[in-house]
Amino acid sequence: MEGIKRKPISLAEKLEIIKKVDSRKNVTRVQIAAELNIPVSTLNTIMANRQKLLEKSVTEQSSRKKLKTGKYEQVEVVLLEWFRQKRALNLPIDGNILRKKAVDIALKLNIDFKPSNGWLYRFKKCAGLTYRKVCGEERSVNMEEVDVWRETSLSRLIADYSPKDIFNADEFGLFYNVIPDKTYAFKGDGCKGIKVQKDRITALVCSNMDGTEKLPLLVIGKAGKPRCFKNIKTLPCTYKHNNTAWMTSKIFTEYLIALDRRMASKNRKIILFLDQCPAHPKVLPELKNLKVEFFPANATSVLQPMDQGVIKNIKHKFRHSLVLRLLQRIQSPENMYKLSLLEAMSMLAMSWDSVKQETIANCFRKAGFPSDSAKILEEIEESCDIWPTVQEKFSIDTSFQDFVKADDFLEPCPELELDDLCIAMVPAESVDTIDDVHSDEGKPVPTCSEAIDLLDKFGRFLYSNTDVPEML
Template sequence: MSSVKRKCFTIEEKSAILHRLEAGESNATLAKEFGVSHSTISTIKKSKDKIEPLFNAKVLKCKRVRTSTYEQVDKALLQWFKLQRDRGIPVNGPLLQEKANFFARQLDIQDFKCSMSWINRFKVRHNIVSGKIAGESLSVQQSDVIDWLEKVWPTLRAQFKDNEIFNADETGLFYKLTPDKTLKFKGEKCKGGKLSKERITVMVAANMSGTVKKKLLVIGKSQRPRCFKNVRHLPVDYESNRRAWMTAEIFTKWVRAWDRELTKKNKKILLLVDNCPAHPHIADLKRITLVFLPPNTTSVLQPMDQGIIRALKAHFRKNLVLKMIQLLDGCGSCSVEYPKMNVLDAILMIQDAWTQLKQGTIFNCFKHAGFVRSECNTVVTSNTEDFNEEDDVPLSVWARAIDKHQLTITNEDFEQFTCVDDAVATCEEPCDENIVENIIASDANSQESDGDDDEPEEVHPTLSVSDALKAAETLNVFVQTNFDDDIMKTMMSRIHNAVRSSYYRTKVCQKQTQITD
C-alpha cells in the first residue's frame, strides 16, 4: 500500500498550486511539500479550466463542488444576485427563493419548486455569506468631473507612477464594413440580428506614459470560428458569447489573469475603468487597484475615448482600404469584389493597428482627459494630428490610389467610415429578461458546432515551413536592397534566420532515426 495520504484541497489551495506550477515549480516539489502523490498535482493541473472560474467567482473554501440539478436556474439566479450586489441592494433568502421560482417559470422548467434547502445549497456552491448580503453598500463616487479631478485623482496619482496608471475601455467594431456601406450603418444600435454577427468587441488598455500597451482582448460571436482551425497561436486574447459583448464574467476573468501576471512580475498598477454593467467590483486583487470613473463621464474623462480608440480604428480601416486597393491593382479594374473579412482577418488587422499606435498619441489622450497637468495649461483639442504624423502611408497617397480606380469615396465618407461604430453598444443593460435569454443562448453556444452555422468562414490553409522560408528569403532580399533603415534590415534578417532555423529543425525531426544512429 502507498504511504501517501489522501488529501482534499480547497479551490483556493488548488488555485495557489496552479500559480506555483505556472511560475515554474516542479510537480515533484509540490507533491513532496503537500504530502500527496504526483498524480494528485497532475490532476489539479488538468482541471485548470474548471478551477479558475470557481476561484474567480470567489468559491474558495469548497473542496468538492457539486453542480445543481437545475443548472439553468442556478446560473440565472447567480447572475441576478451579482447584479443586485453591484447595485448595493440587500438580498435575503426568501427573495432568492422567489426569484429562483420566477426564473424556473421563464425557462419553462415545470418540475422545479424552490425550497430553503435548495437556497442553502446554492449559497454553499457559490460561497455566499448572509452577513455580506445585507451589510455591504456601494462606495459613493463623485459625479462631477472637475470635483473628481481636483479631490479624488491627486490622491490616487500620488500612489502610482505614470507607467503604473492604466485605462481600459471596450469598443465595438464592424470588421466587415466597407466604405460604400457606411451610410447604411451610421447611427444604428447593435442590439442583435445581422449587425451583431458582423461585429466584434475589442478591449483596449494602455498606461498613461504610453510605454505599455496591454495585449488586446477580442470578443467574438463564435466560440470556435472555422477560420481558427489551423491557427496555433493568436496575437490577442479571445473570448466569445452570442452577442459578441463584454460581460461581467469575461471582464472578471481578464482582470484576474492580469493580476496573476503582475504578481509574478512583482508589479502593481492602478486600473481606471468606467462603471458600466459589465464592469463589476472585484475583490481580493493583489496587484491591481481597480477604480471606477464617475458615472456619465466617459466622453470627457475616459482617456481611451479622447482619441486612442479613434486612432486605432483609423489604422484598422486604412489597412482595410489598402487591401481593397491591392486587389484592384492586381486585377487592373474596379470590378473586383471587396475583401471578404473573417474574424481571424479582423484580429490580425486590429493587432497591426494597435502595434502602429505610438506612445505620444496615448500620452496626449491622457493629457486631454485631464490626468496630466500641463505647465503651460494648454489643452489638446484633437488627436488627428497625432494619427497623421505616425501614419506610414499618408491619407493623400491612398486617396490618390482610390481616385485612380474611380471609386466614389470622398473625404467625408472616410471620416464617417472611421467613426461609424463609435456609438455601438458593447454590453447590455441587465434585466431579468436578458438574464434568461443569455442562459438559453449560452447553452446553445456550448452545443453548437465549430463556427457559425449560417455564415461559414474560410479556413486558412496550413502553410508549410518550405513556403515560409521561400517567402522570408524573398522579403529579406527586397528589404536589404530597397530600404536604408538599419533597424528594419536587422529585424528582417532575424525573421529570415528564425524561419530558416525552423525549417532545418523540421527537416531533422522528419528524418527517420536508424539503429546505427
C-alpha cells in the same frame, strides 16, 4: 469658551477635509479643526468614515449634506442603477417613467411600495437627478462634479502610484468588414456610401498613463471555434466568445484576474480606472496586485483617457490598412477582400502596436490626469492619402472620417435587464456559444520550405519596389 456651532457639511466639503488632513500629516487634528472652524469630534467622524465617503463620491451628488438612505433603500438602489444605464445610453427619463419603473422593481423584490410625489422629489434630490435635454453624452456631464472628483478623489487615488502603474481600460465595438459602397447608407446616421457586413467584434484596449506599456488586446467574437483558427497555435490577441460578441461580467472578471496575476509575477501593484458600464461588476474577486477604481457615472466622455483619442487612433489605423487591402484586391470577387476574423485580429493588433506613446500620454493629460508636462497637444485629424482613389473607384463622396466612425454607435456592453439588476448586481453569466458559420475555412499550413520560399519572395519584392504599401 463658547463651543463651535455645528453646521451641515456637504460631501464635497468632507472630501476636501480628508484631502487637507492627508496632506498635512505633521499637523494635529485639533489644529486642523480649529482652522476649519469645526468641532474635533466632527473631524474625527469624517476621518473614521473616510472609506464610505470616498465610495459615495463616485455614486452620490457632491452637494449632499446627509447620506441617509431612504425607507425603500433596495428599490432606490436598483432604480438608480437602472436610471444610470438609461442615461448612459442617452435615453430621456422623466418622473412618470421613474415612478412606473420603481413599481416594477418593488414587485420583483416583493416589496409593498407606492411611489408618491414626495418620494419622487426626495429620491431625485438625494441622487442628484435632473432632467436635461438629451444632446450627447458630453453635454450631460456635470463639469463641477468632474472637477471636484479630479481635485479630490483622483489626486488621492494615484498619489502612491507612478505613471507607469496607472492604467485605463475601455471597450469598443468594431465592424471589421466595413467597405465603401455607393448604394448603402447607415440608418439615421447620415453616413452614406458605406456597406456594413454583420461581422462585428468587441475589443478591450488597456494602457498605462505614460504609454510605455500597452497590454495585449482582448477581442470578443461570436464563434467558439472560428474555421480560420484551424491549425493556428498562437493568436495575435486574447480571444473570447459569446453569441453577441459583447463584453460580459464573466469575461471582464477573468481579464482582471489574469491582469492581477501578470502584475504579481512582476511584483508590481497597479491601479486600473474603469467606466461604470454594465459589464464592469462592482463586486470583484480578491485582487492582490490590482486596485480597481471607477469613474463617476456619465463622465466617460471627459474622464476616460481611452475615449480622448486612443480608440479613435486605433480605428483610424485599422481602416487605413483595410482600405489599402481593398485597393490591392479591387478586381477580386467580394469574398477575396473580405477579412477573416484572424486577419482582422492581426490587423487590429498591428494598429494598436503603432499607436504612439505620446498619443496615449496626451490622452491621459486631456482626461485630467496630472502630468509633468501640463501641455495638452491639439488632436490632429489624420488623413488618408489614398482615400481620393477609393472615392473615385466606388463613386462615393463619403469622407474618410465618416468611414472611420462607421461603427461608433456600437455598444460594447449589453444593458442589464431589470431582473439582473434586482439580484444584487451579481455578475452575469456568459451566454451559450455557437460556431461561426460565416468564418472562412482555415488555409493549409505551409511547410518549412514553403515558408522560407515565401520569405525569399517577400524580400525580393521589398528590395525591387520603391512604392511599397504602408501595411507591409
